[in-house]
Amino acid sequence: MALLDVCGISDWVKEDTFSSQKASVDRVNHFNFAALEPELAVPIGVDPAEFLKPFTDCEDGVEGVTIKLKHGTTTLAFKFQHGVMVAVDSRASAGSYVDTQLFKKVIEINPYLLGTMSGSAADCVYWERLLAKECRIYKLRNKERISVSAASKLLANMVANYRGMGLSMGTMICGWDKKGPGLYYVDDNGLRLSGNMFSTGSGNSYAYGVMDSGYRYDLTVPEAYDLAQRAIFHATHRDAYSGGTVNMYHMQETGWIKVSQEDVGELYHRFAAEKK
Amino acid sequence: MKEYHYTGPVEHKFSPYAFNGGTVLAVAGEDFALVASDTRLSEGYSIHSRDSPKCYKLTDTTVIGCSGFHGDCLTLTKIIEARLKMYKHSNNKNMTSGAIAAMLSTILYGRRFFPYYVYNIIGGLDEEGRGAVYSFDPVGSYQRDTYKAGGSASAMLQPLLDNQIGFKNMENVEQVPLSLEKAVQLVKDVFISAAERDVYTGDALKICIITKEGVREEIVPLRKD
Numbered sequence: 001m002a003l004l005d006v007c008g009i010s011d012w013v014k015e016d017t018f019s020s021q022k023a024s025v026d027r028v029n030h031f032n033f034a035a036l037e038p039e040l041a042v043p044i045g046v047d048p049a050e051f052l053k054p055f056t057d058c059e060d061g062v063e064g065v066t067i068k069l070k071h072g073t074t075t076l077a078f079k080f081q082h083g084v085m086v087a088v089d090s091r092a093s094a095g096s097y098v099d100t101q102l103f104k105k106v107i108e109i110n111p112y113l114l115g116t117m118s119g120s121a122a123d124c125v126y127w128e129r130l131l132a133k134e135c136r137i138y139k140l141r142n143k144e145r146i147s148v149s150a151a152s153k154l155l156a157n158m159v160a161n162y163r164g165m166g167l168s169m170g171t172m173i174c175g176w177d178k179k180g181p182g183l184y185y186v187d188d189n190g191l192r193l194s195g196n197m198f199s200t201g202s203g204n205s206y207a208y209g210v211m212d213s214g215y216r217y218d219l220t221v222p223e224a225y226d227l228a229q230r231a232i233f234h235a236t237h238r239d240a241y242s243g244g245t246v247n248m249y250h251m252q253e254t255g256w257i258k259v260s261q262e263d264v265g266e267l268y269h270r271f272a273a274e275k276k
Numbered sequence: 277m278k279e280y281h282y283t284g285p286v287e288h289k290f291s292p293y294a295f296n297g298g299t300v301l302a303v304a305g306e307d308f309a310l311v312a313s314d315t316r317l318s319e320g321y322s323i324h325s326r327d328s329p330k331c332y333k334l335t336d337t338t339v340i341g342c343s344g345f346h347g348d349c350l351t352l353t354k355i356i357e358a359r360l361k362m363y364k365h366s367n368n369k370n371m372t373s374g375a376i377a378a379m380l381s382t383i384l385y386g387r388r389f390f391p392y393y394v395y396n397i398i399g400g401l402d403e404e405g406r407g408a409v410y411s412f413d414p415v416g417s418y419q420r421d422t423y424k425a426g427g428s429a430s431a432m433l434q435p436l437l438d439n440q441i442g443f444k445n446m447e448n449v450e451q452v453p454l455s456l457e458k459a460v461q462l463v464k465d466v467f468i469s470a471a472e473r474d475v476y477t478g479d480a481l482k483i484c485i486i487t488k489e490g491v492r493e494e495i496v497p498l499r500k501d
Binding site for chain 1: 386418
């Protein structure tokens with residue numbers, strides 16, 4: 001229970017054979033409502049990444065068994081004088097099939113923290129939801145909101161336990177805390193970087209090109225909105241695995257606001273009209 | 277390029293998965309939800325059963341459709357039903373559709389490294405009585421939608437639904453909200469088309485209609501070839 005964890009006297013309560021390093025159970029325990037560590041079932045004696053390869057990668061693996069997992073994206077975030085801009089596309093593809101054009105790739109952890117998702121959809125959704133739970137517990141225990149640095153560290157440490165097992169997650173944790181605007185990049189290897197500008201996903205190179213050419217720290221708010229939107233739009237135009245709509249969020253001192261959600265097709269006509 | 281005349285040694289390994297076919301579809305309306313599935317169970321070139329529906333009723337307001345590997349579908353539905361009972365006993369209330377969807381996401385992700393080969397779609401009514409559809413990938417990524425097709429004929433059905441329910445790629449069209457009668461008719465038409473072109477879909481169509489009165493079922497025959 002929560003208080004027991006904080007006091008650190010959980011040894012005599014229940015000796016769990018589950019080690020906090022890698023998950024060493026081959027089936028999930030459904031009776032653990034408040035598991036201390038997330039228990040994921042791992043096939044014992046087999047390298048998980050190699051085990052899954054014939055089923056996810058090959059076209060004709062085993063008589064038509066192809067487990068297609070949702071993937072692909074472009075996301076970006078940058079800091080500027082008025083806070084942090086976050087923009088993402090909304091396409092989720094499973095193999096070559098576009099599963100949905102309206103996938104939410106920004107998770108609203110709390111009114112002062114946002115997480116973006118790129119890579120495998122399920123990995124991002126699960127770990128960021130777990131992060132949201134940890135942030136909430138932190139707030140309840142310490143009576144103050146978690147810092148962006150601590151939140152990103154929690155996420156990085158959670159996935160570092162599963163390093164090499166085939167997780168695919170590239171995320172940016174953006175927020176506003178006592179130290180001002182915060183932006184961290186966290187990925188499935190446990191890499192965690194602080195910075196002023198990041199873009200992740202299959203379309204990131206296209207987004208970087210547009211962002212780098214228009215970025216200044218002293219952008220005005222409308223200019224920043226325009227830059228973020230253009231960068232994602234151009235990435236969706238050229239990257240097959242990005243598309244759908246451009247979702248934009250602005251992280252301010254008073255929390256985040258959702259700026260807009262515009263279909264890429266309409267943006268295309270708007271930008272084409274501007275050129276004339 | 278696949279080699280058609282490979283003559284060397286071939287390794288045959290036991291595969292824990294099989295593909296049993298089947299298509300599932302769910303549509304959410306203003307005050308109703310539909311979950312429909314065909315009833316054919318196949319494997320390779322054989323049909324195991326013509327009466328194996330893929331919709332499972334979970335509560336009075338929620339139905340789940342599961343297609344993919346039938347063994348995993350059965351185990352997964354058993355686990356979901358057990359978890360529903362546990363929730364009812366601990367909290368003295370039934371799980372809402374949104375809660376079931378969130379729980380299914382964590383159940384599926386618990387097997388991230390040895391996935392359930394199941395494509396799930398949950399259809400039901402949310403707490404305000406409006407229709408809700410939640411679609412999943414095999415490892416637990418999910419989203420609330422208005423309509424979704426899953427399973428072997430999903431790539432054929434989804435574009436048609438995008439056009440007819442989502443009014444995509446149509447201009448100057450009056451966007452009338454979908455009525456229950458129209459939705460049921462659309463689902464029947466769409467499955468009849470899928471049965472024509474997908475070998476794994478056919479035999480019969482079972483539609484579960486969820487309204488505030490409860491869950492009603494309708495069975496419609498499809499092509500048996």
